[in-house]
Amino acid sequence: MTNRFSLLYVAVAMILSVACNNAKKADRQSDSLVFDVVKLDTVASYSKDANSPTCDINIKLFYAKGPNAHIINDKILKSGIFLDDELKRGEKKTVPKAVDIVVKNHIKSFKNTCKEFMEDNIEIEALSKCYFNVESSYSYGRDSIINYIAGYQSYMGGAHGWYNSFALNFDPKTGKLLQLSDILAPGSDSKLTDMIVAQIAKAHGYSTLDDLRDNEGVFGILDPYIPENFVLGTDSVTFFYQCEEIGPYAVGEIETKFSYNDLQGIIQLKK
Secondary structure: OHHHHHHHHHHHHHHHHHHHHHHHHHHHHHOOOEEEEEEEEEEEEOOOOOOOOEEEEEEEEEEEEOOOHHHHHHHHHOOOOOOOOOOOOOOOOOHHHHHHHHHHHHHHHHHHHHHHHHHOOOOHHHHOOEEEEEEEEEEEOHHHOEEEEEEEEEEOOOOOOEEEEEEEEEOOOOOOEOOHHHHEOOOOHHHHHHHHHHHHHHHOOOOOHHHHHHHHOOOOOOOOOOOOOEEEOOOEEEEEEOOOOOOOHHHOOEEEEEEOOOOOOOEOOOO
């Protein structure tokens, strides 16, 4: 009898121990910052006609869940991935809800554009290849900083489509979005700007800023500057300018990359 009781006690104790460990594990997971994703793949048609113009819509947008997730998600929605006319600023929505709003507004805009084309006697076939795509990804860079990259592509008629990318770097402990002022050593702006210009010029086969301006139109009417889009990777820092930010559309996005060794005394990450 005593042995049976002892065995039963041990069994119950083991079950309780496993349950307790699972509960603690669940608590730890709920206390961790993780990412979920909103995926959407649909086709919007202007009408039920078989030859009706259509717009392909593809969304893959990661968003944070857990501690400080609301801070990160708010910055993601305000980064410029979604245009002002797609999502009103100030709307406090979850990311899934925001995506739903954006898609509905984009479909509405697409149908209005089709209607305007018809009213202006413009060939509506010009809208037969419309699309709206949002793609995102995340990784962990230097000091576990969260590197979040998102881009969109859109075409609603015209000579060509439009695309842009955005890079966001978050402190994993606080959810704070890191700005240039958070990573640049005082007085290092000019040196880094010169390094970026030199790398861009070399990539296009030139040695001076004047040649870059005259032949490619890059920084044609602007003084060189450090872009706000950057990625603090594990081994290097990537800076990039968006399409038409510093040059013509044909040049596209312009990217430069430097190792942390190259940026000693320029990049300073606070522990």
